[in-house]
Amino acid sequence: MQQTHSCLAVAMMVVALSGAVSAAEPVAESPDRQPVNLAGRGWQLVGYQSANGLVEIAANAGVTPFRFEDGQVSGRAGCNQFSGSYTLDGDRLVIGASMASTMMACPEPLMQQEQAVIAALTAAKTVRQSGERLELLDDTGVTLLVWRALPASPLVDNVWMLEAYRHDRQGLVAPMENTQISLDFHDQGTLNGSDGCNRYVSGYVLESGRLRIGPLATTRMACRGPDAVAEQATAYANALSLVSGYRIEGPRLxxxxxxxxxxARFQARSD
Known part of the structure; x- marks a missing residue:
């Protein structure tokens, strides 16, 4: 009987020691898990969660690339430019509920899209990155937003000055005398310039040699000179909305x- 008790005690000690060793061993992370790196690049929003499931965002839907820099997230989700604070700890992401935003009025579908995206941002709890794909998830693991990382753009590092553009009624025409129209692309998927009357900003998507430019948001200054200057600005914006690709040949875009x-045809500005 004493021998039986001794064997039982040894066995219990072995089990206890085995459990202690197992508990002390670190748990290996999944090899598929990628460290999250949000900063230093632009993220193009490609999908958002709605009552009917994940919705794919159409081209020219008023969305500019999102940026995560220095604790601030910014972008345009359909109509207005916004910015807000965020914190990232591992894969835990918290985006502040209070956001600064412009107050433009847009078509109802774009406003609804924007509201859904903003709601998803503030409801996000974790972030998951896989290659060039980035997802924000709620606390139950449901994907709320999907982004795609933007590649470096060959269009940057130049200010492009307009030489000619397509006019609805006149074909390809040169800008009016004494007006300068410019286009400046940035790495984060945004662009800006002058339409000869007002400053404008927008976003662009560059993928596999294809280029899409979003709707232009402009200042509201009154144009100096004849009414034709304002008409030219409108025709130029219409021309950019038709863009589907590009060619760069030396200093010409x-x-x-x-x-x-x-x-449209541009020449790189020589500074």
Whole structure:
């Protein structure tokens, strides 16, 4: 009987020691888990959660690339430019509920899209990155937002000055005398310039040689000179909305439509 008790005690000690060793061993992370790196690049929003499931964002839906820099997230989700604070701890992401935003009025579908995206941002609890894909999830693991990382753009590092653009009624025409129209692309998927009357900003998506430019948001200054200056600005904005691709040949940038026809032609500014 004493021998039986001794064997039982030894066995219990072995089990206890085995449990102690197991508890002390670190748990290996999943090899599929990628460290989250939000800063230093632009993220193009491609999908958001709605009552009907994950919705794919259409081209020219008023969305500019999102940026996560120095604790601030910014972008445009359909209509207005916004910015807010965020904190990232591992894969835990908290975006502040109070956001600064412009107050533009837009078509109802874009306003609804924007409201859904902002709601998803503030409801996010974790972030998951897999290659060039970034997802924000709620506390139950449901994907709320999906982004795609933007590649470095060959369009940057130049200010492009307009030489000619497509006018609805006149074909390809030169800008009016004494007006300068410019286009400046940035790495984070945003662009800005002058339309000869007002400053403008927008976003662009560059993928596999294809280029899309979003709607222009402009200042509201009254144009100096004849009414034709304002008409030119409108025609230039319409031309940019047709862009589907581009060519760079030396110092010249040519924007083309889906048929390969010229929409606008620019020359790099020599500083």
């Amino acid at each position: 040519t924007l083309i439509d889906a048929k390969g026809e010229v929409v």
